[in-house]
Amino acid sequence: MRADARPDLAALWRRVGELSERCGRDPAEVLSVDRLSHLSGVEPDRVHRVVAGTAAEVPLERRVHQRFLRLRATRRDKHGREWPLAAIADDFDAPGASLGPLNAGTGLPRLGHAAGVQRFFGVHAGFLLADSKSAVERALALSAATGTGATAPDGPDGLEHLSYRTGMTPKAIRLTLDGRPPRLPLKEQVHQRFEHLRRTRLREDGQPHSLAAIAKSFDASGQSLTRLAQGEGLPNLAAAAGIQRFYGVEGGFLLADDTEALATALTGIEYELESAEREEENPMLAVLRAHDVRSIVTRAGRLSPRGWKSLADHLDDLLAREGQLGREGEAP
Known part of the structure; x- marks a missing residue:
């Protein structure tokens, strides 16, 4: 499926x-x-x-x-x-x-x-x-x-789209974009994402797929998924592969940490936008840029004066290689 x-x-x-x-x-x-x-x-x-x-x-x-x-x-x-x-x-x-x-x-x-x-x-x-x-x-x-350029959706609709792709809550997505991804134990993360799949990928009649139907797709019994559904245990590797194949999500959906899950979703969105050859720059691009800049500034703020000088020198070298202006306002 x-x-x-x-x-x-x-x-x-x-x-x-x-x-x-x-x-x-x-x-x-x-x-x-x-x-x-x-x-x-x-x-x-x-x-x-x-x-x-x-x-x-x-x-x-x-x-x-x-x-x-x-x-x-x-x-x-x-x-x-x-x-x-x-x-x-x-x-x-x-x-x-x-x-x-x-x-x-x-x-x-x-x-x-x-x-x-x-x-x-x-x-x-x-x-x-x-x-x-x-x-x-x-x-x-x-x-x-x-x-x-990478893209990142802004606003409720964009966050819901990312939530659908990643299995993360909108709140977790915002924290991850801010460089503060939630750290969940693997068992809890896999349980939450499995429940997300059951809640968001429904049967044609609008009801969740039964554990028996999911397990049958990889020749197992519904009981083998009971502990996972109750948040009491991890599936084995074959069952994890079968669940992801059943729901048509990529092979790391259950295992990826929040940062990687979000990066995977953004990469997919980015490619979709590029392949559609949109002529105008997507307005969501500024959001991810802002988060990137905020993360860089936050980390740089912990540098010593010597560290700041080293960073400035490195940026000058980088700008020179890119053919841009250095600190003195002169073209390299």
Whole structure:
């Protein structure tokens, strides 16, 4: 079941290439298979087949295993070595042995461990879970957004739209935009977002989908989701993937922290606006700019006088590289 129609990846690929040219970027670089693979976790030799719709989907356990191995192979420590399992697991207070089955491809990690692995490597919350089409779709959207201005809706309607996309409350969205995202325990966050999905993605008769119907879509019983619905436990990784697939949301919907969830929604909105080729700058752009400036000023305000001078010197260097005026009002 899909709440929103999935885009045609081949058409999306073409639009990203056209957008890249309009932005003065080389489409071959923006659409590099290696780059898209790095963003999505999809193996390079599968990218074109996924876009063409000819790649068979990889089973979840194998997919998660392959992407974990790819993370270790492409995101190395400062010495160029693969991160040991113990170092990865220590980041989320687990023993290295707990990642043994994932590394060997003999089992799926717990949901909390999957969240920890993705956070450790700095990838989006659906990196391990997203099906190939979703992963490439997201990577293409990110490629399209590179080098363009981000957008953020203002006013009640805009916040409700973001709430629908992210599962966050309007209040949480405002706090996140202000640089003060709420920090919820993973169990509470997943419960709230699951309830948000049930409340906002209804059946044709206007009623929520039953737990049995949701679970049946991934060959489980409705009872397997009871504790999640009551806020008493986390689903396993396969169930989380099934819930997100059932509701047609991206693979990190349940796991993404508020900042990432909002960034994902904004990236999607940004691409939608760009692909529509609106001629006038969206008025919502000023809102995000204001929040960015406020965040920078707030952090800069904690600097020492020496820190202020260092920041000013850095900005002068940056302005010079951009061909802008420096502090003395002279063109570099």
